[in-house]
Structure formats: C-alpha cells, structure tokens
Amino acid sequence: MTEEARARTGERPKTGPALSVVGPGEGETIVLGTTRMRVLEDGSHTEHRLAIAESVLAPHTQGPPQHRHGRHDEGFYVLSGTVRFTVGEEEYEATAGTLVMVPPGVPHTFANPTDLPAVMLSTFTPDLYVQYFRDLQEVLAGGRPLTPQASIDAMSRYATEPATHLA
Helix, strand or coil: CCHHHHHHHCCCCCCCCCCCCCCCCCCEEEEECCEEEEEEECCCCCCCCCEEEEEEECCCEECCCCEEECCCEEEEEEEECEEEEEECCEEEEEECCCEEEECCCCCEEEEECCCCCEEEEEEEECHHHHHHHHHHHHHHHCCCCCCHHHHHHHHHCCCEEECHHHC
16 A cells, blocks of 8 residues: 555554664674574564574584474575585585575484584574574583583473484
8 A cells, every 4th residue: 555545544554573684793692612603583573483593613513413393494504614414314515505494304413524614594484493592502601511411401492302213
C-alpha cells in the first residue's frame, strides 16, 4: 500500500524488528578453546528465525563429536582455509567458497586438519543453537573443564544429541 493510500485509510505501516548492522570487529565473541566465534546475529533481530556466526578455527582444531540436531538446520560457508566435514561416514574437504548445509537429523562434525587457520560463516535456522555456545563458554569461565559429558549435557538442552554410533 502506498503512503498516500495509508493516509486516506488511516492504516499505519507494519513495524517489525529493527534493522541490525554489525560492523567489522563488532558482535558478541565466544571463545571455546582453539575456536573463536563472533555472533553476528543471535536471532534477536530475526524473530528467532535465523542466527549467524563467524568462526575462526585455529590450525589442527578438532571440532565437536559427531552430533545431530533435532530442530534446526545448520549451514557452513567456508570463507578461507580448509574445513573437513564428516557427515556420517563420509568426509568432505571444504575450501573457500564451499557451502555445506546440514538438515535436522543428519550426523555431522567438522575440523581444521591443516597448518593454517580456517574461517567459516555458520547459520542456524531457527536460532536455537547460539545459546549452546554461550553455555559452553560459561563452563570454561567457571573454571570447569569442557568434558564430553559437559558438551552432551549442553547439547541436550537444544534438541541435539551425539551420534554415538559414529563416535
């Protein structure tokens, strides 16, 4: 509807979430061992439909154990370096420019097996999983070790479970 038509009918424009702009170096930083994550969108500006994070994996970083999400899709776009994705029993070497989309229920993990850092952009739809990373950071900040059981406990709060038969 045009502004003129709105003025005649008295209809007000719909309001929604505010525009979000996150500049270089901005955003929430979460550090989990050798991985540094920058949360670009935690879902608060997308009505919780989408979250986006940039992750830097140091050389020779092992990712999480294989796991599957029950309620969200996870996307990974490799910006630089090489990330090895293991999906079930298949491995994929993803270099810059590669997109990996993991739907709910598909077991997966990732790692940086190289001598160089790798950077990837991750999406979570809906935004459910960002809080998982915050929970893990709290474990470390509390002086507790990030044990496999601590990770499993956190995963379970976000409709995620380890793919134990593939561990």
